[in-house]
Amino acid sequence: MQKRKLGKSNLEVSAIGFGCMGMSFGYGPAADKKQAISVIRAAVERGVTLFDTAEVYGPLTNEELVGEALAPFRDKVVIATKYGFDLAAFPGLNSRPEHIKQVAEASLKRLKTDVIDLFYQHRVDPKVPIEDVAGTVKGLIQEGKVRHFGLSEAGAKTIRRAHAVHPVAAVQSEYSLWTRDPEAEVLPTVEELGIGFVPWSPLGQGFLTGKVDSTMTFDSTSDLRASFPRFTPEARKVNQSVVDLLSAIAKRKKATPAQIALAWLLAQRPWIVPIPGTRKLERMIENIGAVEVELTSADLREIENVFSKITVRGARLSEEHMKLIDR
Numbered sequence: 001m002q003k004r005k006l007g008k009s010n011l012e013v014s015a016i017g018f019g020c021m022g023m024s025f026g027y028g029p030a031a032d033k034k035q036a037i038s039v040i041r042a043a044v045e046r047g048v049t050l051f052d053t054a055e056v057y058g059p060l061t062n063e064e065l066v067g068e069a070l071a072p073f074r075d076k077v078v079i080a081t082k083y084g085f086d087l088a089a090f091p092g093l094n095s096r097p098e099h100i101k102q103v104a105e106a107s108l109k110r111l112k113t114d115v116i117d118l119f120y121q122h123r124v125d126p127k128v129p130i131e132d133v134a135g136t137v138k139g140l141i142q143e144g145k146v147r148h149f150g151l152s153e154a155g156a157k158t159i160r161r162a163h164a165v166h167p168v169a170a171v172q173s174e175y176s177l178w179t180r181d182p183e184a185e186v187l188p189t190v191e192e193l194g195i196g197f198v199p200w201s202p203l204g205q206g207f208l209t210g211k212v213d214s215t216m217t218f219d220s221t222s223d224l225r226a227s228f229p230r231f232t233p234e235a236r237k238v239n240q241s242v243v244d245l246l247s248a249i250a251k252r253k254k255a256t257p258a259q260i261a262l263a264w265l266l267a268q269r270p271w272i273v274p275i276p277g278t279r280k281l282e283r284m285i286e287n288i289g290a291v292e293v294e295l296t297s298a299d300l301r302e303i304e305n306v307f308s309k310i311t312v313r314g315a316r317l318s319e320e321h322m323k324l325i326d327r
Contacts, residue, residue, distance in 0.1 A: 001014045001015065001016075001046065001047025001048065001049075001288065001291065002014070002015040002291050003015065003049075004196075004270065004271060004272075004273050005196070005271060006148075006169055006170045006195075006196025006197075006198070006271060006273060007169065007170070007190065007193075007194045007195040007196035007197075007271050008167075008194030008195075009148055009167065009169035009170070009194075009195075009196060011078065011117070011118065011147075011148055011169050011170070011196065013049050013050035013078050013273055014047055014048045014049040014050055014273075014288075015266060015273060015291050016048065016262060016266075016273065016274055016275075016276065016287060016288050016290060016291060017048060017049075017050030017051065017052060017080075017198070017273055017274070017275040018040065018043050018048050018050065018051050018052065018275060018276070018277065018284070019052045019200060019201075019275035019276060019277035020040065020051055020052060020053045020057070020062055020065070020066050020277060021052070021053065021054065021057045021062060021277055022277040022278070022279060023036040023039075023040075023062065023065060023277070023279055024036075024057055024058045024061045024062035024065055025057045025058050025059075025061070025062060026057070026223070026224045027205075027206070027222075027223055027224070027225070028219055028222050028223050029219075029222050030058075030061065031279040033065060035279070036065055036069070036279065037065065037068060037069040038281070039278070039279065039280070039281050039284055040065075040066065040069035040070065041069055041072075041073070042281055042284065042285075043284050043288070044070070044073045044076065044077060046284075046285070046288055047288070048284075048288060049076065049077050049078055050077075050078045050080065050198075050273060050275065051066055051070060051077055051078070051079055051080065052080045052081075052172075052198070052200070052275045053065075053066045053079070053080070053081050053082075053111075054081055054082035054083075054120075054122055055081065055082060055083055055085065055087070055103055055106070055107055055122075056082070056085045056087065056090070056122065059087050059090075060110060063081060063107055063110035063111050064110045066079065066081075066111060067110050067111035067112035067113065068112065070111075070112075071112050074112075074113060078117040078118060079111055079113065079116060079117050079118070080116075080117060080118035080119075080120060080150065080170075080172075080198075081107050081111065081116055081118075081119065081120070082119070082120040082121070082122035082150075082152060083095070083099070083100050083103035083104065083107070083119065083120075083121065083122060084100075084120075084121045084122035084123050084125060084152075085122055085123070086099075091320065091321070091324065093123055093125040093126075093127070093324065094125065095121055095124075095125035095127075095128045095132075095133050096125075096128055096132075097128075097132055097133075097135075097136040100133065100136045100137065100140075101136065101140070104116065104119065104140055104145055104146065105145075108145065114144075114145075115144060115145060115146065115147055116145065116146045116147070117147045117148060118147065118148045118149075118150050118169060118170060119137055119140065119146040119148070119149060119150060120150035120151060120152045120170075120172055121133055121137075121150070121151050121152060121154070122152050122153075123152065123153055123324045123325070123326070124151070124153070124154050124155070124158050124326035126326075130154075130158050130161045130162045130165075131161060131162070131164075131165050133162065134149065134161075134162040134163075134165035134166045134168075135165055135166070137149045137166060138165065138166040141166070148169035148170070149162075149166050149167065149168055149169060150168065150169055150170045150171065150172060150198075151168055151170075151171050151172070152171070152172040152173065152200075153172070153173050153174070153324070153325050153326060154171060154173075154186075154326050155185065155186070155326040155327050156185040156186055156188075156189040158326050159171060159186070159189050159190065159193070159195070160189065160193070163193050163195065167195075168193070168195050169195065169196060170195060170196040170197065170198050170273075171186065171190050171195055171196075171197055171198070172197075172198040172199075172200055172275075173186060173197075173199065173200070174199065174200055174201045174316060174317075175197070175199035175200075175202065175265065175272075175274075176199060176201060176202050176203065176204050176208060176261060176265065177204070177208060177242060177245075177246070177261055177264055177265075177303070177307065178204050178207070178208065178230075178239065178242045178312045179201070179204065179316050181316075182197070182199075187268075187269070190271075191269065191271075195271075196271045196272075196273065197269065197271060197272045197273075198272075198273050198274070198275055199265055199272065199273075199274045199275070200275055202261065202262055202265050202274035202275065202276050203258050203261055203262070203276050203287075204242075204261070205224075205225055205228070205231070206225075207230075207231070207236070207239065207242075207243070208242065208243060208246060208257060208258065208261040209256070209257055209258040209261075209283075210243045210246070210247055210256075210257040210258075212231075212236065213236065213240075214233045214234075214236040214237045214240070215233070216236075218231065224318075227318040227320075228314070228315070228316065228317055228318055229314035229315045229318070230312070230313065230314035230315065230316055231314070232314060234313070235313040235314035238311075238312075238313040239312055239313055239314070241310050242307070242310060242312065243257055245303065245306045245307060245310070246260045246261055249295075249299060249302070249303065253293055253294075253295075253299075255289075255290075255293045256286055258276070258283075258286060258287060258290070259286065259287075259289055259290040259293050260290075260293065260295070261290075262274055262276060262287060262290035262293075263290045263291075263293035263294075263295050264295060264300070264303060266290065266291065267295050267300055
């Protein structure tokens with residue numbers, strides 16, 4: 001497994017990380033715990049070192065799962081988790097300093113560790129100045145409870161203001177071939193400031209793997225995609241052209257559409273570390289195989305060229321979720 005540095009921070013991780021959310025939450029009922037633990041541990045054995053979770057996944061159960069799975073390898077891995085939602089009034093936000101400290105203590109217990117390697121603000125809280133958030137995390141870092149400060153779905157101005165108080169090690173946002181929002185402002189900002197970038201949903205919530213077609217149904221009680229405009233049957237039909245593009249390149253490279261989607265992200269910048277998630281051992285092995293896929297500048301130009309003629313149908317998240325994005 002290749003390694004990458006998240007910007008100028010001394011945080012070195014595997015070129016592809018592991019997003020653990022889907023094992024407990026978001027894409028149908030929770031996975032079998034034993035199976036989930038075995039997949040996470042198999043990822044460690046194959047050189048994956050960055051594992052991503054959050055208080056709100058479950059809620060709470062995903063951190064517990066990750067803590068148990070990684071306990072035997074704690075010194076070999078980087079655990080990232082997130083605070084910032086108000087679980088009592090979800091999807092309300094709460095990044096008040098005292099709340100951040102409480103979440104840190106509770107997350108440390110669930111993760112069975114004495115330090116959180118990377119602590120992200122999950123969504124920017126408009127009611128709390130980002131300087132107060134950065135100052136609080138800086139305090140936790142000084143206490144030795146947290147190693148690095150991160151932001152999730154933060155806009156360029158917020159990133160700059162936070163970074164001025166305490167260096168931001170990584171920014172996490174949705175980014176993939178069909179979700180290009182960070183390219184306008186966020187990527188140039190993190191590049192300038194020397195901050196790493198961690199794309200979540202690098203496989204478009206499964207769509208870019210080619211395994212989600214227009215006939216698939218999503219359980220409205222347990223699968224977030226049921227409420228995402230991009231996942232209506234009509235939108236999926238239109239958006240199939242993105243998968244067709246990945247499939248055509250994959251065929252030529254003797255790879256899979258998912259591997260091309262991940263290789264494309266890796267080729268964008270040397271400090272980008274995608275965190276695909278899965279419940280299946282074979283999919284995890286397929287995902288990390290993307291580091292072996294070499295996309296030439298001609299391949300990248302071709303992808304860009306074909307994609308520029310495609311219009312992706314539907315917003316990436318529901319209206320309720322989009323309201324929480326700092327822009």
